[in-house]
Structures are given as structure tokens and as C-alpha cells.
Amino acid sequence: MTSSSGPSKTQALYRKAKTLIPGGTQLLSKRPEQFAPDQWPAYYREAHGCTVIDLDGREYLDMSIMGIGSCLLGYRDPDVTEAVVQRIQHGSMCTLNNPEEVELAGLLIDIHPWADQVRYARAGGESMAIAARIARAATKRNLVAICGYHGWHDWYLAANLGQESALDGHLLPGLSPNGVPTSLGGTILPFEYNRLDQLEAIVARHRGDLAAVIMEPTRSSDPAPGFLEGVRSLCDETGAVLVFDEISVGWRLILGGAHRKYNVEPDIAVFAKAISNGHAMAAVIGRAAVMQAAQESFISSTYWTEGVGPTAAIATIRKMQRIDVPSHVADIGNRWRAGLESLSGKHGVPMTFSGHPAISKFAFDHPDSLALETLFTVRMLNHGILAATALYATLAHQPEHVDRYLTAANEIFPELRQAIENHNAATRIGGPIHHTGFRRLT
Ligand SMILES: Cc1ncc(COP(=O)(O)O)c(C=O)c1O
Numbered sequence: 001m002t003s004s005s006g007p008s009k010t011q012a013l014y015r016k017a018k019t020l021i022p023g024g025t026q027l028l029s030k031r032p033e034q035f036a037p038d039q040w041p042a043y044y045r046e047a048h049g050c051t052v053i054d055l056d057g058r059e060y061l062d063m064s065i066m067g068i069g070s071c072l073l074g075y076r077d078p079d080v081t082e083a084v085v086q087r088i089q090h091g092s093m094c095t096l097n098n099p100e101e102v103e104l105a106g107l108l109i110d111i112h113p114w115a116d117q118v119r120y121a122r123a124g125g126e127s128m129a130i131a132a133r134i135a136r137a138a139t140k141r142n143l144v145a146i147c148g149y150h151g152w153h154d155w156y157l158a159a160n161l162g163q164e165s166a167l168d169g170h171l172l173p174g175l176s177p178n179g180v181p182t183s184l185g186g187t188i189l190p191f192e193y194n195r196l197d198q199l200e201a202i203v204a205r206h207r208g209d210l211a212a213v214i215m216e217p218t219r220s221s222d223p224a225p226g227f228l229e230g231v232r233s234l235c236d237e238t239g240a241v242l243v244f245d246e247i248s249v250g251w252r253l254i255l256g257g258a259h260r261k262y263n264v265e266p267d268i269a270v271f272a273k274a275i276s277n278g279h280a281m282a283a284v285i286g287r288a289a290v291m292q293a294a295q296e297s298f299i300s301s302t303y304w305t306e307g308v309g310p311t312a313a314i315a316t317i318r319k320m321q322r323i324d325v326p327s328h329v330a331d332i333g334n335r336w337r338a339g340l341e342s343l344s345g346k347h348g349v350p351m352t353f354s355g356h357p358a359i360s361k362f363a364f365d366h367p368d369s370l371a372l373e374t375l376f377t378v379r380m381l382n383h384g385i386l387a388a389t390a391l392y393a394t395l396a397h398q399p400e401h402v403d404r405y406l407t408a409a410n411e412i413f414p415e416l417r418q419a420i421e422n423h424n425a426a427t428r429i430g431g432p433i434h435h436t437g438f439r440r441l442t
Contacts, residue, residue: 008056009055010042010055011039011041013042013043013055014043024042025042028438029068031435031441034388034434034435034436035374035434036378036381036429036434037431037432037434037435038432039377039381039429041055041058041060041381041386043055048074048075048076049074049075049076050063050066050074050075050397050401051075052075058384059384060384061384061386061405063380063387063397064388064390064391064392065390065392066393066394067278069274070273070274070277071277071394071396072274072316072325072329072392072395073277073316073396074394074395074397075278075396077277077316077395079315079318080276080277080279080315080316083315084279084308084312086311087100087308087311088308093303093307097305098310100307100314101120101310103310104118104120104310104314104317105117105118108256111256112256112257112260112285114266114287116286116288117285117286117288118283118285118286118291119284119294119299120282120284120304120309120310121272121282121301121304122281122282122303123151123280123282124151124247124248124272124273125152125153126151126153127270128151128153128156128214128247128270129154129155129156130284130294131214131284132144132153132156133297133299134284134293134299135211135212135268135293136211136212137294137297138289138293139210139211139212139239139241141208141209141210141211142211143187143188143206143209143210144187144189144210144211144212144214145188145189145190145191145203145210145213145240146170146188146190146191146213146214146215147170147191147192147193147214147215147216148170148171148215148219149167149170149172150214150245154180154181155187155188156188157177157180158177158180159177159189159190160175160176160177160180161185161186162185166188167190169190169192171219172438173436173437174438175437175438176438189202189206193221193227194223194227196227199213199231203234203238207238210238210240212240212241212243213234213241213243215245216244216246216258217246217262217264218253218262218356219248219249220354220355221354221355228259235267241268241290242266243267243269244257244266244268244269246259247272247273248359251271251274251320252274252325252326252329252356252358253330253358255325257269267290268284268286268290268291270282270283271283271285275316275317276309276312276313276316277315277316278312279308279309279313280308281309281312282309323395325395328393329357329358329393329395329397330358330393331357331399332394332399332401332402333355333357333391334357335402336360336402336406337353337357339402339403339405340353340406341353343406343409343413346413347410347414347416349372349416349417349420350365350366351363351364355390358392358393359390359392359393360391361389361390361391362390363389364376364416366420368420368423368426370433370436371419371425371426371429372416372419372420373388374425374431374432374433374434375415375425375428375429376416377434378430379408379415380405385408387405387409415428
């Protein structure tokens with residue numbers, strides 16, 4: 001780790017940001033408060049591979065969420081960067097359309113032969129709003145059954161109208177629907193993953209009104225036998241559109257959507273994040289019979305036509321066709337988890353693990369878990385490592401990066417053990433405990 005002396009420019013800028021930008025950042029998951037308030041570096045000057053350099057010139061190994069899963073090949077991937085720079089030099093925007101969007105459509109449909117047509121956006125949440133709109137337009141129905149997190153838009157947050165905790169079990173707790181028209185209340189019907197009985201109950205009550213079932217094909221565990229097939233059958237029976245949200249899990253378990261691993265085909269699949277390795281891009285792909293409804297509802301936006309996103313997606317997908325990224329990230333994730341499991345036993349620090357190896361998570365199995373997590377993160381920062389409770393493994397991570405992380409963790413775990421014994425993790429942090437879920441910054 002290189003460091004610079006003097007007051008931290010990174011921390012000072014974030015203090016200023018909070019006076020100018022409500023909530024400090026544009027994405028909840030990038031708030032330093034989610035990791036270690038007042039200590040986590042909010043800003044980067046440079047990022048490449050799995051290396052991040054903050055505004056003070058401090059260099060970190062990123063063993064955390066890697067751009068919230070947006071950079072599966074690692075930061076500033078050379079092949080993607082080269083393609084993008086060329087597109088920029090030729091002009092990334094003009095009155096006419098970029099031909100890459102047609103090439104990308106062909107590529108996506110080749111990988112997903114059940115799909116016939118494609119629409120684009122630039123972010124995950126907005127592409128899910130497009131999918132929900134298309135499904136409602138195609139079926140001329142209103143109600144949507146959902147499982148999991150699908151972004152910030154009105155259609156989804158409507159689930160929390162009336163009952164603010166309806167989405168709490170779906171990745172992000174505490175999502176406030178303030179500002180969402182109350183008239184949307186009752187339009188979104190949540191069910192839990194692997195609970196086909198819950199979806200059956202929704203179908204029994206709303207059979208002729210269900211426009212869509214919108215869910216991730218998997219998030220942290222494999223589907224129970226028959227679960228995805230059961231969802232597919234219920235959609236077939238009722239005429240609801242089955243939408244798989246592949247924004248976070250797509251490309252990580254297998255090339256293309258994770259649904260390919262489970263052999264269950266949706267009517268629409270949505271990709272963003274890793275599809276374009278750090279450049280804004282999202283794709284909604286689907287069967288022609290459903291996608292044609294996009295012509296009968298107004299869905300249109302200027303920057304959905306710029307050329308960098310599709311160019312980055314083509315370069316990213318072509319690279320993933322050449323290199324077996326899913327095997328690599330599974331190996332890295334498994335090595336990380338096995339190493340931590342062994343440290344947990346060695347030092348008597350109780351931990352639990354969850355998630356696919358490609359997006360692996362741990363928790364300290366203790367009432368002081370939030371304080372222990374924050375203490376761990378703060379101590380890892382001193383070792384020049386960005387570490388949280390999840391690792392989004394990437395192609396840029398090599399076994400030696402995991403080993404460096406585990407060597408540092410091995411030095412930190414004895415203090416965690418002491419903190420557990422003395423019930424004083426919170427007082428060791430040197431700042432506040434990290435936040436979880438959505439809440440207002442004071
Ligand atoms: C499954 C899923 N859907 C939708 C989104 C929203 O994507 P974005 O943050 O690009 O709007 C996310 C983001 O984490 C996600 O994990």
C-alpha cells in the first residue's frame with residue numbers, strides 16, 4: 001500500500017458531498033457508511049484489474065463488491081477499453097443510430113435461442129421498468145408477482161405501499177416508497193424464493209389479472225428441485241409473462257443468463273452490470289410475441305442510443321466467449337471461502353457463509369456482528385485491502401490476491417476473537433458501526 005501524509009482528501013470530499021448531494025452518493029451500496037463510516041475511502045482516482053487508488057494516492061486491493069458486480073472482467077479491462085476508446089474516437093453519439101446495437105442483438109439471441117428480440121437501456125432498474133411495462137402492455141393486465149430486488153422505480157417500490165416491510169426479505173430492507181403514487185398500492189405481490197406455494201396462492205387469488213412473474217432465477221442458492229419449472233408452468237397456465245432478472249447473477253455462473261444453468265426459459269430476460277464491464281448498458285431480451293408490445297407502449301430515451309454501451313457489451317461478451325470466466329470466479333470464490341472457514345475455526349471467530357462461489361458472502365455469527373464486520377473492514381483498510389462481507393470475484397482476481405487477503409485476515413482475527421470475548425468490538429472501530437439497508441443520512 002502506498003500512502004500519503006496529511007489530512008485525507010478522500011474523506012474531506014465526501015463530507016462536502018453530503019452537503020451538496022442528498023444521501024452522499026448515487027447508489028446506496030456505494031455509501032461509505034455501508035462499510036465503515038468516516039474511514040472507508042469514498043472516492044477513487046484510478047482503478048485497474050482489482051487495484052483501486054484513492055484521492056490520497058493510497059492503493060488498495062479490492063476484495064469486496066467490485067463496482068457492485070459491474071466489472072466481472074476486472075476494472076479497465078484492456079480489451080473492453082480498447083473497443084470503447086475506438087468507438088469514442090469515431091464519435092459515440094450522433095443523429096443516426098450505432099450499428100453495434102444490431103450486432104449485440106444477434107450475439108445475445110445466439111446465446112439465448114429462446115429469445116427473438118431485444119430492447120436496450122443503460123441501467124438495471126430502468127431496464128426492469130421496461131420489462132414490467134412490456135409485460136403489462138402484452139397482457140393488458142396490472143398485477144405483478146415479484147421475488148427479489150429489482151431497482152428503485154415506482155412499479156417495484158409500490159410493493160411497500162401500505163406495508164413498508166413487504167420487500168424487507170428481498171435483498172434490501174427499509175426501502176421507503178415515499179413519493180410513489182399510493183394508487184399503485186396492491187399492484188405488486190411479493191413471494192419468497194423457493195416458495196412455489198406462495199406463488200400458487202397469488203395465482204389462485206389473481207389468476208386472470210397477473211401480468212408477470214418477475215424474479216431472479218437464482219441469487220444466493222440454487223433453486224429447489226422443480227421450483228423454477230413450477231414457476232414456468234404457473235406462468236404458462238395463467239398467461240403471465242415470466243421475467244428473469246439477470247442483472248446481478250447473469251454471466252457469473254455460466255455464459256449468458258443463469259437460467260441457462262437450470263434449463264428453464266423465461267419470456268423475458270434482463271441484463272445490465274456485468275454485460276458491459278463498467279460501461280452503462282442494459283438489455284431486455286424476449287420472445288417476439290411479448291416484445292412486440294414494446295411497439296404499443298411509449299418506451300424511448302435519447303441516451304439509450306449512444307454507442308459506448310453496446311460496444312462495451314460486444315467486447316465483454318466476446319471476451320467471455322473466449323475465456324471461461326464462470327470457472328475462474330468460482331475457483332476464486334471457493335478459495336476465499338475455504339480460507340476464511342479455516343481462519344474462523346483456527347481463531348474461534350464464528351462465521352456463516354452463503355451465496356454462489358461467484359458472489360460469496362459471510363457473516364459473523366454473533367450478536368455484535370455489525371461491529372465485528374466494521375472492525376474487520378477498518379483493519380483490512382490498514383492492510384491496503386477493500387474488504388466487506390461479500391466478494392464479487394472477477395477475472396482479475398488471482399489466487400495470490402486471495403492469499404494476500406487471507407494473510408491479512410489471519411493477523412486481524414485474533415483481535416476479533418478478543419473483541420468477542422470482551423464485548424468491545426464497537427469501541428475498537430475508531431468510528432461508527434456500518435449501516436445496513438436503506439436509511440436517511442443525518
Ligand atoms: C437483481 C437486480 N435487479 C436490479 C438491480 C438494479 O440495477 P441498477 O442498480 O443498475 O439500477 C440490481 C442492482 O443491484 C439487482 O441486483
